[in-house]
Amino acid sequence: MRRDIFQAIADPTRRAIVTLLMTQALTPNTLAERFDTTRQAVSKHIKVLQECGLVAGEQLGREIYYKIVPMKLKEVADWLEPFRQMWEDNFNRIDDLLEQIKNKEL
Amino acid sequence: MRRDIFQAIADPTRRAIVTLLMTQALTPNTLAERFDTTRQAVSKHIKVLQECGLVAGEQLGREIYYKIVPMKLKEVADWLEPFRQMWEDNFNRIDDLLEQIKNKEL
DNA sequence: ATAATTTGCAACCGATCAGTTGCAAATATA
DNA sequence: TATATTTGCAACTGATCGGTTGCAAATTAT
Structure with a gap:
């Protein structure tokens, strides 16, 4: 499975996610509310972003706050x-x- | 068909093509010689790059020299x-x- | 303890992608 | 004129992608 930064930012939804994470760390649920799609779809995008190192998750109880790793860009x-x-x-x-x-x- | 610059540079072969075109304009045949693939495969990549405006072709007789349009990047x-x-x-x-x-x- | 919330994972589906093969059009060469 | 070269287009194939649905695990709330 190809998982590089160029492929990660090729998808417009993923770019939108990254842009949202620019100002604050967000949970998958919060992110999903911003898009006309399901939470699972957003979760899959997050997985791609995480696997290529563009975002990182930080667990707080049962919630996971995902933050951007700007250096990757x-x-x-x-x-x-x-x-x-x-x-x-x-x-x-x-x-x-x-x-x-x-x-x-x- | 999605045809934006981000998707265009997502493919490593296309990035290599763009890098080759940085120093000089080349024909599809010349480009294909540089890669372990067929001319038609390269031609399809060129088509994608052209449709999103990252390269432009200039005909010289029966040959077509493709050059990069840097502003698009x-x-x-x-x-x-x-x-x-x-x-x-x-x-x-x-x-x-x-x-x-x-x-x-x- | 029981119920609700948050999340990730797996299976599936239709669409798109990268690549190959074959062919026709246009140009150059013999 | 006949042949070779260069190219683009169409059809096909296997792989990947984006999205949905269903479910289980972990945490929180009642």
Whole structure:
């Protein structure tokens, strides 16, 4: 079973869960109330998020408060970083390279 | 059919393709040579990447050079940005909030 | 002790996904 | 013109995904 951070945040519901957990730790029941779905569906999403290390649960009596592990998202940011220079540059290198190929053909 | 940038970069092969396209525009055939898979499989990945706007093709004769559209990745970076403060902060707010809940219970 | 609450796990279902195979269209080469 | 190359599209397959239902375990409340 593939369980990496990229696959974890691919699902919009999971991203919404992560966003909710940004401000406070929540229980599965509380989370489920925010979405038009069952608690079990939310629980399965939590399991995915937990297995990839993006959230962590902390038991308090019979309730489990799930909190975000923000550092995990840094892996995505690190992967994006090399591309940042590309979208921040005014000129587009790929276009230039393509132009070079074109000119070579002529 | 879901076709957003998050789902596009969820697949490791597609991320590898995007990384290869970072330095130069490539044709489907050239790309396929780099992976242990068929050209058609790569073509399907390209289609997904193209449909979500992460790559764009430019025809040169019978060949099509696919190039990356880096700006599209900014959408992911923008989603990550609010979390950046969290992983850069030394203290963890969620832990604090959880402590508050705990103390309230006592 | 009994009942209610909160949660995780397993089984199942329909939809989607990644990959393969086969084929047709367009372009380049002989 | 005939052949080879490059590509996209459609059909198919096995695997995975998101969601639901049912149930058992642990904790809390009556």
